[in-house]
Amino acid sequence: MRFATQAIHAGQEPDPTTGATIVPIYQTSTYTQEGIGRHKGYEYSRTGNPTRTALEECLAALEEGKHALAFASGLAAATAVLSILRPGDHVVAAEDLYGGTYRLFEQVLARQNIEFTYVDGRDASTFATSVRPHTRLLWVETPSNPLLRLVDIPAVAQIAHAAGSLLVVDNTFATPFLQQPLKLGADAVVHSTTKYLSGHSDVVGGAVVTSDEEVAAWVRFYQNAAGAVPGPFDCWLTLRGLKTLPVRMRQHGENALQVARFLRGQSMVEEVIYPGFSGHPQHDLVQRQMRGAGGMVTFRIRGGKDAADHFFQALRVFSYAESLGAVESLACYPCAMTHGSIPEGDRQRRGLGDGTIRLSVGLEDADDLIADLAAGLRAADRQLAGSTSETVGVGEK
Ligand SMILES: *Cc1c(COP(=O)(O)O)cnc(C)c1O
Numbered sequence: 001m002r003f004a005t006q007a008i009h010a011g012q013e014p015d016p017t018t019g020a021t022i023v024p025i026y027q028t029s030t031y032t033q034e035g036i037g038r039h040k041g042y043e044y045s046r047t048g049n050p051t052r053t054a055l056e057e058c059l060a061a062l063e064e065g066k067h068a069l070a071f072a073s074g075l076a077a078a079t080a081v082l083s084i085l086r087p088g089d090h091v092v093a094a095e096d097l098y099g100g101t102y103r104l105f106e107q108v109l110a111r112q113n114i115e116f117t118y119v120d121g122r123d124a125s126t127f128a129t130s131v132r133p134h135t136r137l138l139w140v141e142t143p144s145n146p147l148l149r150l151v152d153i154p155a156v157a158q159i160a161h162a163a164g165s166l167l168v169v170d171n172t173f174a175t176p177f178l179q180q181p182l183k184l185g186a187d188a189v190v191h192s193t194t195k196y197l198s199g200h201s202d203v204v205g206g207a208v209v210t211s212d213e214e215v216a217a218w219v220r221f222y223q224n225a226a227g228a229v230p231g232p233f234d235c236w237l238t239l240r241g242l243k244t245l246p247v248r249m250r251q252h253g254e255n256a257l258q259v260a261r262f263l264r265g266q267s268m269v270e271e272v273i274y275p276g277f278s279g280h281p282q283h284d285l286v287q288r289q290m291r292g293a294g295g296m297v298t299f300r301i302r303g304g305k306d307a308a309d310h311f312f313q314a315l316r317v318f319s320y321a322e323s324l325g326a327v328e329s330l331a332c333y334p335c336a337m338t339h340g341s342i343p344e345g346d347r348q349r350r351g352l353g354d355g356t357i358r359l360s361v362g363l364e365d366a367d368d369l370i371a372d373l374a375a376g377l378r379a380a381d382r383q384l385a386g387s388t389s390e391t392v393g394v395g396e397k
Pocket residue numbers: 073074075076098100101141145170172173191192193194195204205206
């Protein structure tokens with residue numbers, strides 16, 4: 001079956017006991033067993049829960065992987081895959097990473113004597129020159145957060161396998177609707193299901209998807225052994241979100257393109273980064289490995305942090321908030337929010353200047369979104385001009 005059908009039906013047969021069409025929220029911690037060693041496949045909800053099973057089967061189907069394991073957050077899912085590593089192991093990661101992933105690498109795993117090398121993911125050959133005898137894992141996000149840089153998944157998969165390591169792709173930004181890393185050669189996919197997969201800013205969750213039996217067996221063991229599992233209601237919300245993933249992703253892409261085009265024509269905007277532009281430096285790769293450019297748009301505002309602050313304060317439709325991928329539009333300031341845990345020097349070196357603004361373009365009417373951004377840019381422009389005249393802004397609030 002095709003993607004949109006799987007999104008609605010995979011793992012979601014009518015409930016065998018009642019016929020309930022929608023998978024019930026099995027809000028139970030334990031299961032009454034028939035006798036010693038005799039039960040219906042469930043014993044305790046850390047180990048397994050039918051609502052979670054439905055979510056895991058649906059996620060596996062959408063990524064075209066054999067196994068999916070759900071976790072309590074995207075970072076819990078990342079931790080589960082990374083628990084494959086042992087002291088002395090080395091990881092090569094594309095440097096334009098989600099700040100929380102970087103913090104997990106540098107402040108948690110580095111204490112366990114695991115070493116990290118960061119490379120410019122846009123150039124696949126940098127992975128080849130950075131692998132060492134103890135390199136066990138290559139980690140990439142594509143498109144990356146927040147600069148929307150791409151990593152050539154097939155090329156990096158080849159380098160990983162030649163070096164005897166695994167390639168893990170954080171597919172949170174693209175979702176399997178736009179990109180299926182396992183089909184492109186990756187060994188495992190990690191998701192923050194908090195974002196597009198659930199899609200409504202009402203749940204935190206994560207998942208690992210893989211077709212590699214060894215990775216699956218370990219992550220399944222770790223899921224139960226370490227215990228960062230999502231509750232049944234969170235699984236149910238995520239399943240509900242998945243049903244509309246294809247329609248949402250199409251509309252996110254359409255709205256984002258309109259917003260990006262608008263921003264490109266504004267004098268307050270120094271640069272607009274959107275992989276859907278034919279002028280995006282990696283547009284060829286976008287067309288080779290993605291089915292669309294997605295709903296994230298990053299731009300640099302003239303005037304740095306002060307201008308950005310006025311821009312955010314003038315917004316009425318966009319929420320100034322962390323996170324992404326939901327029906328409501330969000331505007332974020334990576335330097336203080338998602339990437340606040342990265343030291344300033346590192347941020348600057350990675351191209352994250354203090355005028356950088358990241359938009360998660362939602363599903364509101366695109367004209368309303370554009371009018372809102374226009375008001376934000378006017379406010380920033382006034383700030384830059386040093387004018388605080390009240391009359392200029394009449395009618396905007
Ligand atoms: C949000 C996010 C994460 C972390 O997920 P949580 O659900 O917040 O733990 C990891 N990677 C990317 C790309 C993200 O956007």
